[in-house]
Amino acid sequence: MLLDLTSIRQPETPVDRTMAPEAFAADEEFRIVTPARLVGTLHKDEDRYRLVGRVTTEVELACSRCAEPYRMPVDGAFELRFLPQALAGHKDEDPDTDPTTAFYADDAIDLGQVVREQCYLAIPMKPLCTPDCQGLCSQCGINLNTERCQCAPTWQDPRLAVLQTLASARTNDDA
Ligand SMILES: [Zn+2]
Ligand SMILES: [Zn+2]
Numbered sequence: 001m002l003l004d005l006t007s008i009r010q011p012e013t014p015v016d017r018t019m020a021p022e023a024f025a026a027d028e029e030f031r032i033v034t035p036a037r038l039v040g041t042l043h044k045d046e047d048r049y050r051l052v053g054r055v056t057t058e059v060e061l062a063c064s065r066c067a068e069p070y071r072m073p074v075d076g077a078f079e080l081r082f083l084p085q086a087l088a089g090h091k092d093e094d095p096d097t098d099p100t101t102a103f104y105a106d107d108a109i110d111l112g113q114v115v116r117e118q119c120y121l122a123i124p125m126k127p128l129c130t131p132d133c134q135g136l137c138s139q140c141g142i143n144l145n146t147e148r149c150q151c152a153p154t155w156q157d158p159r160l161a162v163l164q165t166l167a168s169a170r171t172n173d174d175a
Helices: 111-122 158-174
Strands: 002-004 012-019 036-045 048-062 069-084 101-104 108-110
Touching: 012 111, 036 111, 048 111, 069 111, 101 108, 108 111
Parallel strands: 069 101
Antiparallel strands: 002 108, 012 036, 036 048, 048 069
């Protein structure tokens, strides 16, 4: 998944790579499940590079409500600058303040890393298998999207809860 920069001679070089899902280690948040394709153009300016392109793939996520795995397409356009590792730490080239800048070492750009970053950017904070996912029953844990349970509704009038708290506090005072 490395793009060898020693073979790049032209100011503009088309890039089209397809990476097998097995090439990506499983991540805590997502798993790449279909071949990831990166298509773009690599712009070269001496030892500085700019990669402009698009990543398409499909990831498997766990629903944040029902915990079931589901798939989501990723289609992310990006533009990244790659500077030689020797410039790392230079105050004008700090990747912490500029997320579009990265450093390369050993005359290669890690395209797998670019794919992973695009997946991270695409996945939502709270992944949902469907917008109206019913989640799990808070009492028996059954998946309410596919099954029904006999658990009593857990909703309680909040005013009643306040009265009960007051009543138990009163009892404790009397003791
Ligand atoms: Zn769900
Ligand atoms: Zn239940």
